[in-house]
Amino acid sequence: DGGITQSPKYLFRKEGQNVTLSCEQNLNHDAMYWYRQDPGQGLRLIYYSQIVNDFQKGDIAEGYSVSREKKESFPLTVTSAQKNPTAFYLCASSIRSGIDTQYFGPGTRLTVL
Amino acid sequence: AQTVTQSQPEMSVQEAETVTLSCTYDTSENNYYLFWYKQPPSRQMILVIRQEAYKQQNATENRFSVNFQKAAKSFSLKISDSQLGDTAMYFCAFMREQETSGSRLTFGEGTQLTVNP
Numbered sequence: 001d002g003g004i005t006q007s008p009k010y011l012f013r014k015e016g017q018n019v020t021l022s023c024e025q026n027l028n029h030d031a032m033y034w035y036r037q038d039p040g041q042g043l044r045l046i047y048y049s050q051i052v053n054d055f056q057k058g059d060i061a062e063g064y065s066v067s068r069e070k071k072e073s074f075p076l077t078v079t080s081a082q083k084n085p086t087a088f089y090l091c092a093s094s095i096r097s098g099i100d101t102q103y104f105g106p107g108t109r110l111t112v113l
Numbered sequence: 114a115q116t117v118t119q120s121q122p123e124m125s126v127q128e129a130e131t132v133t134l135s136c137t138y139d140t141s142e143n144n145y146y147l148f149w150y151k152q153p154p155s156r157q158m159i160l161v162i163r164q165e166a167y168k169q170q171n172a173t174e175n176r177f178s179v180n181f182q183k184a185a186k187s188f189s190l191k192i193s194d195s196q197l198g199d200t201a202m203y204f205c206a207f208m209r210e211q212e213t214s215g216s217r218l219t220f221g222e223g224t225q226l227t228v229n230p
Contacts, residue, residue: 031216042117042204042220043158058217090158099146099210102218104158 003027004105006091011110013078013085021076021108023091032074033092033102036060043090049074050096078110086112115140115207119221126195127229133180134190134224136205142166144210147181147188148218153201161203164188166210195228202226 004025013019023032031050035043045058049068063082068074074093078085090107094100116139126132138147149161164172164181171179176196180189192199205221 033217035218040222042206042222043218044220045217048217088156092158094216099208099216101146101148101160101163102216103160104150106155106157 004091004093004103006089006105006108008108009106011108013110013112015112016080018077018079019110021078021089021091021110023074023076023105024072025074025093025105026072027093027095027103028071029093029103030071030096031094031100031102032068033094034058034064034066034074034076035090035092037088037090037107046076046089085110115142115209115219117205117207117219117221119203119205119224121224122222123225123227125227125229126192128195128197130195131191131193132195132226134192134203134205134226136188136190136221138186138188138205138207138219140186140207140209142209146208146210147179148206148208149177149179149188149190150204150206151199151201152204152223153198158204162190192226197228197230200226200228 007022033048034046047066049055065077091105092102094102145166147164162174176193202223204223206218
């Protein structure tokens with residue numbers, strides 16, 4: 001089955017630790033995205049990537065880092081520099097960027113203890 | 114910068130009835146795309162419907178239809194014959210048309226819809 005997978009579903013982190021969220025897609029999509037969702041709010045863009053080995057900052061990139069070494073994978077690292085990392089994180093992909101619909105994975109709930 | 118506003122934080126409807134969710138947006142662009150996504154309790158974001166700004170005809174998908182008013186910058190979602198499974202948070206989203214750089218979705222804050230039996 002084609003789709004977007006995110007793991008883990010729930011993640012707990014101690015303050016001061018870096019943590020990496022996984023996002024994989026087998027849809028052969030070129031573009032991938034990371035969004036953050038806080039309670040009662042819409043989604044905000046963290047990073048996006050149009051092609052392998054290329055990515056751009058979104059609106060709230062501070063404290064986050066990404067890599068895009070493979071077309072299928074776009075992991076997000078939440079660093080200790082992110083002041084308030086507890087949130088729901090959603091990964092999305094589209095055939096290409098620009099005009100195509102984005103489809104979302106099931107999300108990862110990150111809680112900092 | 115684009116902004117998307119959903120002025121109804123919560124709405125409720127009886128099963129089998131019709132409900133309309135409102136969305137307005139602000140942009141200086143002429144070519145763009147509008148979306149409605151739903152987020153049920155599972156929190157999976159699911160595409161409901163998409164509208165291209167250059168199309169005058171309103172998009173429809175089964176029980177879901179939109180009323181797109183480009184001049185008024187309004188994009189409402191109508192759900193007919195509401196079902197219990199329609200209970201979800203609904204997000205309106207805007208995307209500029211960009212061929213050569215990344216497209217970002219700008220989301221509204223959402224409307225929580227509850228369908229009552």
